[in-house]
Amino acid sequence: MRFSILVGVLFCLGGELLLPLMGQIVSSQPIRTDQSQQQATIDRALVDLQSGNPEIRKGAVMLLGKYEATEAKNGVLGALSDMDGAVRFVAVVSALERRSFDSVTEVEAVMHALDDTEVDIRRSVSTSIGRLAGTRSQILNRQSILVNRGLVGQSLMLPLPIQLKIVNAFLDTDVVVRRNMISRYNYLGINIPQEIFVRLLQDEDLEVRSLVLPLAARHLEFPLFVEKAAVVADDESPILRLSLIRELHPRSALKPIQLLEKLTQDSDPEVATAAELQLFNNAPHLQLYKALVERFNRGDLNASQSERLVQLVERLTETEERDRFLLQFLESPDEAVRVAAVRHFFQLGLVESHPDKSVAVLEDPSSNVRSQAVSYYRRYRDKVPSPDWRVWLESEFKDVRLALVRLATGLPREEAGELLFDLLLDDEIDVRAEALTMYSLLRLDGFEKMLEMTLGDESVVIQKRAVQNILQLMGEPGRALLEDYVKDEGAATPLFVYINSQLKAPK
């Protein structure tokens, strides 16, 4: 837009300069009526902006805010410093109404209003502070790219006075401003002093405390966070205390044991249990885990805590006890617990020592549990000592039988052939179709004859699958076989139509 205006200006200037050289008498272009009308409107508003009456100035700013012309924009930005709060508010609203800013100066002028004495202005600016910071960076990046690609990202630092205003805004007397600042912290591109986080952890507003807690955990040095966050352990909100516990996971050698031990004595049972789980995560101990399992058995843990308990089982060094717990979790009526348990069962290599369990999970009523087992077998089949494929074959669940089809690729040919042959007689059409394809892909004994025979299957799905396999795997003899089949059968059955369409299709 600005570029086109520039081109337009240059063109007009060029035209006037060229006129004498060309020696032509051309009447100068008349000024466009709309431009003159716009200019007149802006000029009147700029005069109004000098009025001693703040109401007149307010109206002038509102009107100037509707124009993109530079002097109109400057008028609005200048009004950000008006002595009257209502005028400044209108100026901020008008400035933020713009969808785009042309220069860093414009953006920074608005950012400066972050410490205005009027709370509505501070609320408006803090609401948009992330967008303003982002816009400023974009403008700088754009300029850097135009000037020198190497400068990109080097001059993004906010001017110190604005940085100071931003820092102070985190401690604004107005709670809405504080909330706005914290929730937009990640977009600001500046680091605020650690003591700000510390002070906000004790803010009177629960939302402020909730918002700042994860930020403090990320940005404070961990020992300092643990020390300062101790105050949150006494917070009246259990939600906040739970949030604190989430942040107290172990970080290398730093373990917030004392604070977690305190939280295990919390009056809220959910908080106390969460603290115990996190304490175990920091300092695994068999007795603590046993106590947690007992509470799990009594139904005292909520769904996510139960799942967490299973996940933490791997932290136990007492393998015998660990395996015993894991086997117990596999019997849980809670599907999520069994899913987590079966995952660890395979990860921890319990298949060898508990082959019966590895079979049992295939018969779990939950497909999510079964799929954990199936995917393990797919990836680590070699680690499973002589699995009993008959169990898979006779499974009541289609997904298990289908998985067996895919597993057949790695089996000895004779064994694969026997299994796939049985699967060709499966009750489910898609199992039969997959088995047929696998039998053919492996080119097991008599697969050509098998495909030919399957053309007479009672299911059209199987018939079509046979046609596809014949064409893909048997080459020209396959085409000839199908052509003969069509000739012999003759009738216009769905299979007849399908074969013809496939034979006509490009190879």
Added chain:
Amino acid sequence: MSPRIWLLYLSIYCLSIFDFGGIAVAETSSGQESIRIVQLIQGNQLRRMYPEALTGLIESVSTQTTLNVDPDPLVIESFDDPAIFKHPFIYVNYGDRQDWQLAESEKQALKRYIERGGFIFIDAGISASFLGNQTSRAQGQSFAEWRVRPNLAELFKEIVPETSFRPLPRSHGLFRSFHVGLPDSTVLPDTVREFVVNEKWPQGSYSAMGLEVEGRLAVLAMPIIAMGWGRNEVGRWTRSIGFRIRESAEGLSDRLSEAYASGEPFEVTREDGRTDIIYTQNEGMASWVQEAGGDWRVFQYHYSQEISDYAHVFYTQLGVNIFVYVFTQ
């Protein structure tokens, strides 16, 4: 008996008297009878307008009232889907249907649906002319106009020729069916609050056009309100909403009357049938207005967290009121 319990009984009663020739209530997995909302989306469902909106509103309705609404709307692609006759409420965002030239079978189906007591809410069924025909702009801004889109007016004139869309007065029961009045407006800046309370949404009302059949509100059209319903998985509102506020200042009326506007002026219809003239700049944003009474005012666009939150609360309140009204009128 508490009003909320009455509400439940009333809703079940209302459902039971619908004569759809099928079941008007469905059963949820918990075994309780529930109302299922039908949503029309033509074409790719993944590209529907405000995808989280209707489910968000249903959740609010279920949380705030005793209406038992199935959380999963039944999606149809065409009004002649026979499933509509099993459910008394169809929600459609105008932008979720590209072609509002309905097939004859759809018109017949809608006629029967309305005759049998069905209700249709057309969100964004009102869109001020200055917002143009681009879906994005008409969906992104709601402007209080009391005139349905002309093609909808024509369509429903064909379907139910004996009646036509009329403005819902501010005093209409729909606006007080459950929530009464506006949410607490003390969080708003003074100028914004004054306009919102007195002019924008007085007593919790909203720009609305209704088609009444045999004394019953059968079709409701409003400027888009779905943007105020959606929440994300952690319960936060998904959209940021700003307010367009009419403001004036001493001497501004004179200045505006002679000010230059680069865009075309547009007429919009007021609640009382008179017209305002909206002046726009190049970007198509309403810049100022010459009001029917002769005053000129500027549009100021306010964006702040508390304004956005306030708008969400109001739009959700309005949506809840629509649901409650429909099932208790």
